[in-house]
Amino acid sequence: MAARPEPSPSVAQTGAHxxxxxxxxxxxxxxxxxNTNATFLGQRARALGLVLQxxxxxxxxxxEIVAAVRAAAARCDVLLVSGGLGPTTDDLTTRAVAEAGGVxxxxxxxxxxxxxxxxxxxARAMPEANHKQAELxxxxxxxxxxxxxxxxxxxxxxxxxxxxxxxVPREMRSMMLEQIEPRLARRLALTPTVRRVYRLLGIGxxxxxxxxxxxxxxxxxxxxxxAATFLHYRAAMPEVLVILExxxxxxxxxxxxxxxxxxxxxxxxxxxxxxxxxxxxDLPTRxxxxxxxxxxxxxxxxxxxxxxxxxxxxxxxxxSECLEGGVVAYQNRIKQALLGVDAxxxxxxxxxxxxxxRAMAEGVRRSLGSDLAFGxxxxxxxxxxxxxxxxxxxxxxxxxxERTSHLRLQLRGDRGIVQRSAALWAxxxxxxxxxxxxxxxxxxxxxxxxx
Amino acid sequence: MAARPEPSPSVAQTGAHxxxxxxxxxxxxxxxxxNTNATFLGQRARALGLVLQxxxxxxxxxxEIVAAVRAAAARCDVLLVSGGLGPTTDDLTTRAVAEAGGVxxxxxxxxxxxxxxxxxxxARAMPEANHKQAELxxxxxxxxxxxxxxxxxxxxxxxxxxxxxxxVPREMRSMMLEQIEPRLARRLALTPTVRRVYRLLGIGxxxxxxxxxxxxxxxxxxxxxxAATFLHYRAAMPEVLVILExxxxxxxxxxxxxxxxxxxxxxxxxxxxxxxxxxxxDLPTRxxxxxxxxxxxxxxxxxxxxxxxxxxxxxxxxxSECLEGGVVAYQNRIKQALLGVDAxxxxxxxxxxxxxxRAMAEGVRRSLGSDLAFGxxxxxxxxxxxxxxxxxxxxxxxxxxERTSHLRLQLRGDRGIVQRSAALWAxxxxxxxxxxxxxxxxxxxxxxxxx
Numbered sequence: 048m049a050a051r052p053e054p055s056p057s058v059a060q061t062g063a064h065x066x067x068x069x070x071x072x073x074x075x076x077x078x079x080x081x082n083t084n085a086t087f088l089g090q091r092a093r094a095l096g097l098v099l100q101x102x103x104x105x106x107x108x109x110x111e112i113v114a115a116v117r118a119a120a121a122r123c124d125v126l127l128v129s130g131g132l133g134p135t136t137d138d139l140t141t142r143a144v145a146e147a148g149g150v151x152x153x154x155x156x157x158x159x160x161x162x163x164x165x166x167x168x169x170a171r172a173m174p175e176a177n178h179k180q181a182e183l184x185x186x187x188x189x190x191x192x193x194x195x196x197x198x199x200x201x202x203x204x205x206x207x208x209x210x211x212x213x214x215v216p217r218e219m220r221s222m223m224l225e226q227i228e229p230r231l232a233r234r235l236a237l238t239p240t241v242r243r244v245y246r247l248l249g250i251g252x253x254x255x256x257x258x259x260x261x262x263x264x265x266x267x268x269x270x271x272x273x274a275a276t277f278l279h280y281r282a283a284m285p286e287v288l289v290i291l292e293x294x295x296x297x298x299x300x301x302x303x304x305x306x307x308x309x310x311x312x313x314x315x316x317x318x319x320x321x322x323x324x325x326x327x328x329d330l331p332t333r334x335x336x337x338x339x340x341x342x343x344x345x346x347x348x349x350x351x352x353x354x355x356x357x358x359x360x361x362x363x364x365x366x367s368e369c370l371e372g373g374v375v376a377y378q379n380r381i382k383q384a385l386l387g388v389d390a391x392x393x394x395x396x397x398x399x400x401x402x403x404x405r406a407m408a409e410g411v412r413r414s415l416g417s418d419l420a421f422g423x424x425x426x427x428x429x430x431x432x433x434x435x436x437x438x439x440x441x442x443x444x445x446x447x448x449e450r451t452s453h454l455r456l457q458l459r460g461d462r463g464i465v466q467r468s469a470a471l472w473a474x475x476x477x478x479x480x481x482x483x484x485x486x487x488x489x490x491x492x493x494x495x496x497x498x
Numbered sequence: 499m500a501a502r503p504e505p506s507p508s509v510a511q512t513g514a515h516x517x518x519x520x521x522x523x524x525x526x527x528x529x530x531x532x533n534t535n536a537t538f539l540g541q542r543a544r545a546l547g548l549v550l551q552x553x554x555x556x557x558x559x560x561x562e563i564v565a566a567v568r569a570a571a572a573r574c575d576v577l578l579v580s581g582g583l584g585p586t587t588d589d590l591t592t593r594a595v596a597e598a599g600g601v602x603x604x605x606x607x608x609x610x611x612x613x614x615x616x617x618x619x620x621a622r623a624m625p626e627a628n629h630k631q632a633e634l635x636x637x638x639x640x641x642x643x644x645x646x647x648x649x650x651x652x653x654x655x656x657x658x659x660x661x662x663x664x665x666v667p668r669e670m671r672s673m674m675l676e677q678i679e680p681r682l683a684r685r686l687a688l689t690p691t692v693r694r695v696y697r698l699l700g701i702g703x704x705x706x707x708x709x710x711x712x713x714x715x716x717x718x719x720x721x722x723x724x725a726a727t728f729l730h731y732r733a734a735m736p737e738v739l740v741i742l743e744x745x746x747x748x749x750x751x752x753x754x755x756x757x758x759x760x761x762x763x764x765x766x767x768x769x770x771x772x773x774x775x776x777x778x779x780d781l782p783t784r785x786x787x788x789x790x791x792x793x794x795x796x797x798x799x800x801x802x803x804x805x806x807x808x809x810x811x812x813x814x815x816x817x818s819e820c821l822e823g824g825v826v827a828y829q830n831r832i833k834q835a836l837l838g839v840d841a842x843x844x845x846x847x848x849x850x851x852x853x854x855x856r857a858m859a860e861g862v863r864r865s866l867g868s869d870l871a872f873g874x875x876x877x878x879x880x881x882x883x884x885x886x887x888x889x890x891x892x893x894x895x896x897x898x899x900e901r902t903s904h905l906r907l908q909l910r911g912d913r914g915i916v917q918r919s920a921a922l923w924a925x926x927x928x929x930x931x932x933x934x935x936x937x938x939x940x941x942x943x944x945x946x947x948x949x
Binding site (some may be wrong): 091106352466 | 550808826
């Protein structure tokens, strides 16, 4: 979709097995629901060393589902189906998959007993409509669902194994991880793809490419595995991810995790000071973890972001250990009353200015008694801009009692993007401060939880 | 996907024209990017009175794109393609669509001149690689793209017209709205679907169904158009949407906008006090609009939501006119210092309690000098729960100087869902207070902006 500096010929050879997904549900086609299930399945396929090659999304219509299942089963080895296992009359997936396989649907008394037991545990009467959730295509194998009423199933269709999951994301994810992946591991010779992700803020995609590509080009000469490595970039405003994947070439060569990790020594200095971490964990998570480890506490003073920076930090489990709280000072009066920003400063420089950002950071630190604090003031738009201070002008300051650093940004994008970018930049400045003090390291972290 | 109380047989008849979409890009299948383009196209199709019947997602491989275009063109009247129009070697869509149509690709000197002009305006040198963006399948028609380098195109493939758009969401959306929809309107006899959406918070899907369905059933007897109306529900934790769609039956009958609007008189009282609005605009937008109209100003005191409620309000353009700001009082010390919550109250009842929520709302109102204020305190999880106050326990209070109302909630879901639900509940209480005072009405509102 977006321009990427390097083509990806090697990806095509990664998976000897062809994996496809089929998402079922009117709400996915009417635009009422975003298909995040397909995104998750793509991520899991990649983690397992497989490549999801095709996703079809169809409505809750037997004929449309049958056609999609048959077309996919003719092309692929593994088909991951989700949606349409509920109790209502528009849940037609079981019947349609059976029809695609040319088999009958049978009521399974044991499955019905399990279902009745679930309703008893939920202290609810089982409606007649739910009986259909105990129907299984002949020859199919049940896939347990401990967190919902809809069990899934597996069914062989010629050379293709079809796994059918509920559409509720939480149930689908759990069934993929706990039921389907172990079955895939037994069935296929999986060679999980090694991946190393560098996370950057403050350096553009083309600038980082200029620094990274000579290093990767030199590395490619060192081993056949490194030669096959796939390098790509992903811009996630305002962040950039640099991704190295140990894809497999036609001869089966792929970089090892150790080979990729060894590139840190050259890549991390080359990407400094933009790089803040390695791995999937995001910036708020890393800031919270670094603060926890350092035993430091943070306070936030926000104007144009309206509390978003504090909320993004508070979204990280365990944030209460290091987040004091903050002040959302949308109006100048609040900046004065709660943050002690001098009225003269506001009058002379305006609310969106370096001195006010500094005074906000210092004021909230003093007021809340924290170790560190940041202040954000800016113009998120769409209104409020001027020639001197156009929409996207943001001032951020970070104070630790010894010194207050400051950054002026000219951000692009709509109101939401400006607010999100400003919040992440404030976290980056906090991270930099911790890093400069030896209290945070650029190191691998995975997310704290799956969801 | 989710259970819906009513099947949707009538939807199948809505579109005499079959519309499909094809999303192209490795990043959509690797799980790096969520396919929101397909969601947008589904929404636009529905708004135009068309039904998107199938979405395929394929990688940047000529063979896979050609197969997907041919399969879709054999099934549908309109194919909406997005992605793969960039300048890099993995942007292969133009070539593949031409191959699917059995035509050559030709360099268009006029398109090349337009492209060169864009680069001049961006003050950048045009790389050689971009020349391919001036290539058009023979017989195709260019679709202008004033905000990016990638022009789109339309190409007839038998009975199917294929529209090809860039994958960058902003450019895709603009091309769909400004270039493709007018062409569809000229080509097809469009009869936009009338739709009425009721927005609720505080009433479950099955409870609302019990109240709504007798009213809709009675209405169906009044006209053939109303008889064909499609009623469905969408749970968007913690909100529920009740959606009436003027779908068309086989004889061409469909409800008019006036017929659906006339149902407000019965439906709105039946859904009270859960219903807060009609139309697509969300709760934060309605609260901001209601405050603006009423000339009232709001302050927020947040503990477990960490600033999320303030940030959701601040995301609405124009929020600065009615949002004073707020205090994120994660720690008890801050609740005392900045909100004036009594230490004895905290010691006696704990931070997550009715008295503390009340004191927070009253304290922030006093401290910030606002008309209205809310306080939120709770346990978002995953840690911090107890038998008496399990994870998901949330206390919310709203104060206006005359009285302070309070609500205790037991929310379900992970940390993010509990935080989001609590924030929305606080807004609902503010909305209710304005509504009770005659300062807000349950009325239609569309979103403030498209994005």
